[in-house]
Amino acid sequence: MKLAEVPQHSILLIDLDNTLVFTNKANNLAYKTALYRTKYGYLIYENLVEEFNGIDHSLRITEEKIWEAYIKYQSNNSIKEHIKQSILSAIKIKKEIYAQFLYFTEPNKLIIDFLNNHKKSILVTKSSQTRANETLSYYNLSDCFQERVFCHSSKFKYPYAIDYLYRNSIVLDNFSMNNIYIIDDDLCELENAMAYGIPKEHIFIP
Numbered sequence: 737m738k739l740a741e742v743p744q745h746s747i748l749l750i751d752l753d754n755t756l757v758f759t760n761k762a763n764n765l766a767y768k769t770a771l772y773r774t775k776y777g778y779l780i781y782e783n784l785v786e787e788f789n790g791i792d793h794s795l796r797i798t799e800e801k802i803w804e805a806y807i808k809y810q811s812n813n814s815i816k817e818h819i820k821q822s823i824l825s826a827i828k829i830k831k832e833i834y835a836q837f838l839y840f841t842e843p844n845k846l847i848i849d850f851l852n853n854h855k856k857s858i859l860v861t862k863s864s865q866t867r868a869n870e871t872l873s874y875y876n877l878s879d880c881f882q883e884r885v886f887c888h889s890s891k892f893k894y895p896y897a898i899d900y901l902y903r904n905s906i907v908l909d910n911f912s913m914n915n916i917y918i919i920d921d922d923l924c925e926l927e928n929a930m931a932y933g934i935p936k937e938h939i940f941i942p
Contacts, residue, residue, distance in 0.1 A: 739850050739940055742917045748854050749897060750881075751920035752861040754796075755942050756847055757871055761793040762837040767802070769837075770829035774822035776815065780805045799827055834867050838874045847919060847942055851880050858906075859884040860897040860920075882906070894918065894929035914938075 742748060753759045768791075771777030783805040788795050802823055809819050851857055859881045861868050868886070872878045883906050890896040902911065913933040919940045920926055926939050 739846065739919070742850075742854070742940070744855065745915070746856065747901075747911065747916045748851075748857045749860045749894065749916060749918045749920075750847070750851065750857060751893075751918075751922065751925070752859060752863050752868055752871065754921045755919055756844055756851070756859075756877070757875065758842040758844065759871065760796045762834070762840040764791055764793055764797045765840055766830050766834045766837045767797040767826070769833060770826040771802075771822070773829055774825045776819045776822040777826045779809070779819060780823060780826075783808065802827070831864065831866065835870045835874075838871065841871065841874070843875050844942055848875070848877065851877070855882075857881050858897070858901065860893050861886060862888045862890075862893060864888060892928040892932075893920075893925055894934065895932045898932070 750756055753763075768781055771781040780802055784797060784801060785791055787801075787805065791797070806819060806823060809816050857880060859868065859872075861884075863871075863886070865884075865886050868884065869878070872880075883901065885893075885897040885900050887893040887896045898916065900906075914935065916934055917938045917940065918926065918929055918934060919942060920929075921942055923941075926941065930936055930939065
């Protein structure tokens with residue numbers, strides 16, 4: 737569907753990373769910096785570069801990817817625990833320094849312009865609350881959402897978010913699957929949302 741076709745009265749669920757704001761470059765640079773600040777983190781980063789065939793920021797470094805890279809060292813008893821501790825430290829450091837890399841993010845102006853004119857917008861993200869709030873504040877978007885739903889502990893965002901909104905009596909006017917629209921770049925999340933009952937024509941991929 738086209739963004740202009742989303743009804744004003746609808747409940748709009750919007751993803752953050754690479755939907756509302758393009759964040760891969762900032763994320764990857766923050767992880768690179770954090771990994772290199774630890775003793776053995778460089779081994780993990782070099783492994784990721786090899787896996788990604790270089791890092792051009794079309795792919796995203798995640799905690800899951802980092803722990804997958806760690807698997808190759810688990811049989812090395814001499815350094816595996818040191819690498820594990822470096823990873824734990826790097827994840828913590830990345831969260832602390834991320835705001836320094838917001839300069840490398842880019843706003844999705846089409847989505848933001850639409851968001852500024854929509855009354856019932858809900859942020860749905862697997863981002864940490866701190867990082868999401870830092871990003872929204874950086875682009876003066878903090879007041880654009882009626883609610884923010886953080887789903888970092890859920891496998892799929894939208895069943896969790898819809899259940900959360902219903903249980904907490906948020907946006908209950910006209911609350912039904914037929915009145916929910918989603919903007920997200922993640923095809924797996926969108927396929928799951930459709931399996932959960934969101935009509936295909938209510939899906940927008942930026």
